[in-house]
Amino acid sequence: MKPFRCGLMAVFLVFVAASALAQDFIIYPAKGQSQEQLEKDKYECYSWAKGQTGFDPMEMPKTTQAPPPQTAKGSVAGGAVKGGLLGAGVGAAAGAIAGGGKGAGTGAAIGGISGVLLGGAVRGSQKRHDAQAQQQWADQQSAQYMERRNTYNRAYCACLEGRGYTVK
Numbered sequence: 001m002k003p004f005r006c007g008l009m010a011v012f013l014v015f016v017a018a019s020a021l022a023q024d025f026i027i028y029p030a031k032g033q034s035q036e037q038l039e040k041d042k043y044e045c046y047s048w049a050k051g052q053t054g055f056d057p058m059e060m061p062k063t064t065q066a067p068p069p070q071t072a073k074g075s076v077a078g079g080a081v082k083g084g085l086l087g088a089g090v091g092a093a094a095g096a097i098a099g100g101g102k103g104a105g106t107g108a109a110i111g112g113i114s115g116v117l118l119g120g121a122v123r124g125s126q127k128r129h130d131a132q133a134q135q136q137w138a139d140q141q142s143a144q145y146m147e148r149r150n151t152y153n154r155a156y157c158a159c160l161e162g163r164g165y166t167v168k
Helices: 003-022 035-053 076-099 104-162
Strands: 027-029 165-167
Touching (some): 027 035, 104 165
Antiparallel strands (some): 027 165
């Protein structure tokens, strides 16, 4: 994995872990069940809810379907250099044609500077687009995880309530 993707995955995992801890339930034995019975029922309801939903809150979250979006290779500086070289070539050719050979150097300089600016701007725009796509992917993964977690929670609570517990 690339460093940026690893960073996003780490943020996603921290978010998920924090949300998992925030969803601890308060369980009251409404029919006088013992602590031992409560622990047994909690485990059985955990197993039942996991089987019903296919979600295990004890496992590390996995990304659901889509892998992270691919990012463009290279740097802003690399885009500027490539743009500068291309611009210099085009500028030299245009200067040579327009100036009868005398304007090739000037055309190359103007084309090179223009190419650097344009190449850097295009590459910077691509980097922003890549970062936005990565964030959108992380948000989508988080939403899918929370949806699956909420379905599990509903099943777990239903099981405990069916066994005579009040769950909040």
